[in-house]
């Protein structure tokens with residue numbers, strides 16, 4: 001399988017890292033385009049893939065093309081390459097806010113489009129991707145796309161109306177989780193733990209807790225209660241978090257995230 005990426009920044013690099021790790025395709029079977037020579041040098045050095053400055057070359061050489069530029073450049077890039085898109089191509093969008101309908105309109109002809117929302121943990125094979133497709137994408141093609149998405153983590157086929165929610169709950173959420181880990185480590189450092197050790201303790205606690213949610217099937221509240229001993233340390237921390245509006249702060253942040261995505 002050959003895969004092309006138009007734009008190779010943070011998200012494309014994470015996806016390619018996962019794809020190469022799982023051996024879905026080799027470095028020689030991936031081609032990426034960047035806007036600058038420096039970008040291409042970075043992609044070549046970090047990922048070892050083929051590089052070009054010509055977005056059209058990506059479309060000519062591959063049938064599976066990921067549009068991995070920022071949303072504001074989608075229109076410009078689609079205008080550049082649309083003349084080269086055939087019925088054999090499958091276009092994968094990873095941008096928030098760009099609906100299948102919007103994408104179809106910009107291509108201006110029947111084009112197979114898969115809309116996804118991945119996240120950067122793809123880099124370590126622990127990504128989470130929401131995915132939906134337009135009616136031109138056949139089952140066999142969707143199976144190939146699922147294989148790619150599955151190579152760097154989990155994926156769920158979802159109705160398109162939920163895609164903006166996926167942006168906030170998994171596309172953007174690694175940023176909030178990293179802030180949480182950083183804040184926990186800051187507190188541990190404040191109480192005397194060396195910084196590197198603090199990151200390890202905090203990150204492993206987050207990973208283990210996430211695994212418990214995914215693997216036990218228990219309600220997160222029940223898992224929380226299992227940690228809170230009567231009159232103990234944890235319930236005091238929980239009390240302080242509630243006082244600081246912990247849950248509400250996350251909910252409001254995510255609602256803002258969804259709103260911005262919807263307007264893109």
Ligand SMILES: NC(=O)C1=CN([C@@H]2O[C@H](COP(=O)(O)OP(=O)(O)OC[C@H]3O[C@@H](n4cnc5c(N)ncnc54)[C@H](O)[C@@H]3O)[C@@H](O)[C@H]2O)C=CC1
Pocket residue numbers: 006007008009010011012033034035036039055067068069070071073076077094095096117118119120171172
């Ligand atoms: N960073 C993240 O965590 C996530 C990002 N996304 C989406 O992925 C897309 C890419 O985002 P990032 O990788 O974070 O951005 P980025 O800025 O790291 O990478 C974008 C890349 O596109 C290249 N580029 C810009 N204009 C170009 C053009 N005309 N032709 C070819 N290459 C061009 C740039 O050189 C850059 O390397 C965006 O649509 C973003 O919303 C989706 C999920 C998560």
Ligand SMILES: O=C(O)[C@@H]1CCC=N1
Pocket residue numbers: 096167171172
């Ligand atoms: O911040 C952004 O717009 C992109 C979309 C999801 C994660 N990063």
